Amino acid sequence: MVADEWKPGRVVTLKDVARHADVSISTASRALTGQRNVQTELAARVWAAAEELDYRPNVAARGLRLARTMTIGAVFNRLESPVALEVFDGLGEAAHEHGYSVLVANAGGSAGEYQVVLQRLFDQRVDALVLYRPSGVEAQLQPFHDLGVPVVAVFARGPGSGDLPLVTNGPGAAIAQAVARLAELGHRSLAYLATPVEMRDNRTTHLREESAKYGIEFAMHPLLDDRDHASIGPVVHDVMSARHRPTGLFIRYRHVPGLLQALNAGGLEIPRDVSLVSFGDAEWLQSTRPPIATINVDGQELGRAAGRAVVEWIKGTAPPAVIQPSSAYWVDRASVGPAPA
Amino acid sequence: MVADEWKPGRVVTLKDVARHADVSISTASRALTGQRNVQTELAARVWAAAEELDYRPNVAARGLRLARTMTIGAVFNRLESPVALEVFDGLGEAAHEHGYSVLVANAGGSAGEYQVVLQRLFDQRVDALVLYRPSGVEAQLQPFHDLGVPVVAVFARGPGSGDLPLVTNGPGAAIAQAVARLAELGHRSLAYLATPVEMRDNRTTHLREESAKYGIEFAMHPLLDDRDHASIGPVVHDVMSARHRPTGLFIRYRHVPGLLQALNAGGLEIPRDVSLVSFGDAEWLQSTRPPIATINVDGQELGRAAGRAVVEWIKGTAPPAVIQPSSAYWVDRASVGPAPA
DNA sequence: GTGAAAGCGCTAACAT
DNA sequence: ATGTTAGCGCTTTCAC
Numbered sequence: 001m002v003a004d005e006w007k008p009g010r011v012v013t014l015k016d017v018a019r020h021a022d023v024s025i026s027t028a029s030r031a032l033t034g035q036r037n038v039q040t041e042l043a044a045r046v047w048a049a050a051e052e053l054d055y056r057p058n059v060a061a062r063g064l065r066l067a068r069t070m071t072i073g074a075v076f077n078r079l080e081s082p083v084a085l086e087v088f089d090g091l092g093e094a095a096h097e098h099g100y101s102v103l104v105a106n107a108g109g110s111a112g113e114y115q116v117v118l119q120r121l122f123d124q125r126v127d128a129l130v131l132y133r134p135s136g137v138e139a140q141l142q143p144f145h146d147l148g149v150p151v152v153a154v155f156a157r158g159p160g161s162g163d164l165p166l167v168t169n170g171p172g173a174a175i176a177q178a179v180a181r182l183a184e185l186g187h188r189s190l191a192y193l194a195t196p197v198e199m200r201d202n203r204t205t206h207l208r209e210e211s212a213k214y215g216i217e218f219a220m221h222p223l224l225d226d227r228d229h230a231s232i233g234p235v236v237h238d239v240m241s242a243r244h245r246p247t248g249l250f251i252r253y254r255h256v257p258g259l260l261q262a263l264n265a266g267g268l269e270i271p272r273d274v275s276l277v278s279f280g281d282a283e284w285l286q287s288t289r290p291p292i293a294t295i296n297v298d299g300q301e302l303g304r305a306a307g308r309a310v311v312e313w314i315k316g317t318a319p320p321a322v323i324q325p326s327s328a329y330w331v332d333r334a335s336v337g338p339a340p341a
Numbered sequence: 342m343v344a345d346e347w348k349p350g351r352v353v354t355l356k357d358v359a360r361h362a363d364v365s366i367s368t369a370s371r372a373l374t375g376q377r378n379v380q381t382e383l384a385a386r387v388w389a390a391a392e393e394l395d396y397r398p399n400v401a402a403r404g405l406r407l408a409r410t411m412t413i414g415a416v417f418n419r420l421e422s423p424v425a426l427e428v429f430d431g432l433g434e435a436a437h438e439h440g441y442s443v444l445v446a447n448a449g450g451s452a453g454e455y456q457v458v459l460q461r462l463f464d465q466r467v468d469a470l471v472l473y474r475p476s477g478v479e480a481q482l483q484p485f486h487d488l489g490v491p492v493v494a495v496f497a498r499g500p501g502s503g504d505l506p507l508v509t510n511g512p513g514a515a516i517a518q519a520v521a522r523l524a525e526l527g528h529r530s531l532a533y534l535a536t537p538v539e540m541r542d543n544r545t546t547h548l549r550e551e552s553a554k555y556g557i558e559f560a561m562h563p564l565l566d567d568r569d570h571a572s573i574g575p576v577v578h579d580v581m582s583a584r585h586r587p588t589g590l591f592i593r594y595r596h597v598p599g600l601l602q603a604l605n606a607g608g609l610e611i612p613r614d615v616s617l618v619s620f621g622d623a624e625w626l627q628s629t630r631p632p633i634a635t636i637n638v639d640g641q642e643l644g645r646a647a648g649r650a651v652v653e654w655i656k657g658t659a660p661p662a663v664i665q666p667s668s669a670y671w672v673d674r675a676s677v678g679p680a681p682a
Numbered sequence: 683g684t685g686a687a688a689g690c691g692c693t694a695a696c697a698t
Numbered sequence: 699a700t701g702t703t704a705g706c707g708c709t710t711t712c713a714c
Contacts (some may be wrong), residue, residue, distance in 0.1 A: 011691095013690095013691060014691065014692065014693095015691080016694095025691095025692085025693095026694080027693090029692070029693060030693090033693080057691085057692080058692070060690050060691085060692095061690075061691035061692045061693095062691075062692055062693075063692090064690090064691080064692075065691080065692050066692085066693070128689085175696075251692085315684090336692050
């Protein structure tokens with residue numbers, strides 16, 4: 001057989017398949033979508049034709065009819081942290097598994113930009129929205145809510161994110177282990193260096209509670225919400241030159257390079273002068289000297305869970321307020337050592 | 342005014358706008374798409390109605406009609422290297438600037454997976470395809486070529502990628518600077534550690550040529566194409582325990598952690614025993630001790646260029662075989678020091 | 683300049 | 699069980 005009338009630049013459509021199999025369009029459609037109201041023999045003919053013509057259904061067209069685009073919108077503030085990447089990876093995996101594609105967008109940071117990004121996703125009529133660490137986006141989500149489009153937050157949700165279902169993990173156990181280890185090594189004063197936004201994380205609560213258990217002092221120190229490494233320097237200097245300076249530091253992954261530079265500049269050595277724990281792991285944290293202990297998150301699993309959640313939601317079953325597919329885990333490395341005398 | 346007849350779960354459509362402005366659908370369309378054959382007064386009414394109803398055109402529907410989906414497909418082997426991320430970022434930026442969204446997919450590695458990913462993108466009828474470091478995908482691209490869908494490779498293209506237009510940068514100048522610096526510091530023997538695939542990069546050629554200029558010995562050493570850090574150990578051991586061991590090492594970013602571990606395990610220090618240059622930069626390379634010199638690529642610019650190229654191509658003007666928006670640059674850091682005696 | 687109508691590719695009544 | 703028809707939201711002839 002020969003493809004009936006094929007022009008080079010034209011994509012083969014359901015009509016072509018139907019004609020080639022000598023059935024009506026609707027029969028072809030039914031056969032290909034696997035409905036039962038079609039004779040086995042005809043169905044076979046349709047499938048053969050489709051195969052031969054290399055027919056690929058136009059998802060957009062089907063979406064128009066079904067009011068589903070089979071795309072999931074994902075918004076990241078920037079794919080910068082390893083966790084964000086993992087989440088993206090896992091999300092894609094879960095989405096593809098269910099036939100969805102992922103339309104991803106980076107919102108650089110400003111609210112205005114976020115607005116634009118959401119608008120584009122709305123224009124594309126995504127079937128669901130996955131927001132990584134959203135913050136203050138409640139208002140801009142209204143159009144999606146009006147349409148009943150599922151929206152979930154992943155990893156964390158800042159203030160002003162309304163009551164989006166949150167896909168996250170429980171850092172409690174891992175933080176407990178970390179603090180226990182530090183207590184065991186004689187540490188009596190810990191600190192968490194974080195930007196004001198980050199401080200709202202439940203990590204803060206856990207750190208405080210666990211520290212209290214051992215009678216350990218715990219303090220938070222605000223970091224500028226700045227990308228510049230240097231900006232961390234003064235804070236570290238202040239913290240470490242105080243009379244009662246902490247002997248154990250917790251800090252988010254993205255600030256580690258800056259922190260290392262700052263400590264280095266101050267002549268402070270890890271773990272001799274201060275122990276260090278990073279929230280978030282990466283390959284290179286294992287090859288620094290010393291390797292840096294982490295409290296880590298299985299971002300991929302988070303992403304997968306988020307994907308599954310929205311797909312289920314699309315099908316009708318709304319998720320609970322919090323989904324916790326896995327727990328963070330504690331990775332002990334040489335950056336955690338005995339408290340200095 | 343009040344939204345005529347608005348049901349909660351329904352999205353406002355062009356029809357709604359037309360009715361609200363009391364014009365025909367086609368006039369509304371013309372007004373909103375900014376065609377001239379429409380009275381100023383009517384146009385104003387239409388715009389007002391659109392504004393009031395918060396009308397957002399359905400891109401998919403428009404796409405169906407115009408045979409353009411306004412999406413660009415991007416395929417990464419995995420968003421793992423910092424450059425890949427930057428490229429993605431830049432691509433998104435350029436795409437959005439021109440009204441396109443980016444449908445991104447990760448192909449884990451196997452050819453089969455790549456096939457599936459491409460198929461999904463085809464089903465979504467992406468208007469163009471951007472492939473990051475593609476290799477051996479020529480055959481699977483046929484459907485896109487048949488349809489005249491623009492496809493470009495970014496950063497590099499492996500064997501079997503046909504004659505895809507390539508968006509890349511010229512590493513020549515930067516490599517020349519690096520080798521010059523090493524020569525100046527007395528190095529007489531350099532090596533490039535890379536997986537067999539990576540060795541096909543034009544970096545190899547440049548390294549060889551530049552080394553030759555100074556009469557410097559240059560050797561390539563194959564790495565297993567493995568994600569496991571440990572697998573690099575034996576190779577490093579072999580290379581560094583040879584009688585004529587190199588005093589300067591070039592290696593791709595992603596292998597740096599493994600290399601550092603291996604050198605560390607072998608009791609070798611940078612730059613005392615060997616100097617190191619990484620292809621590809623990252624924040625943490627500045628905060629290791631010593632900081633690691635790099636030959637770096639402006640991935641973002643690459644991504645932007647790729648985006649611009651496919652958009653232009655969609656509009657009709659095919660790109661040249663190679664687009665080189667910027668050059669790689671040499672970043673001297675303390676990992677490059679005097680050759681050991 | 684404006685509206686009516688056709689049609690992009692597909693699915694889902696509705697007829698038979 | 700199959701074909702005919704309508705219509706998803708939009709643009710664009712084609713008449714007037």
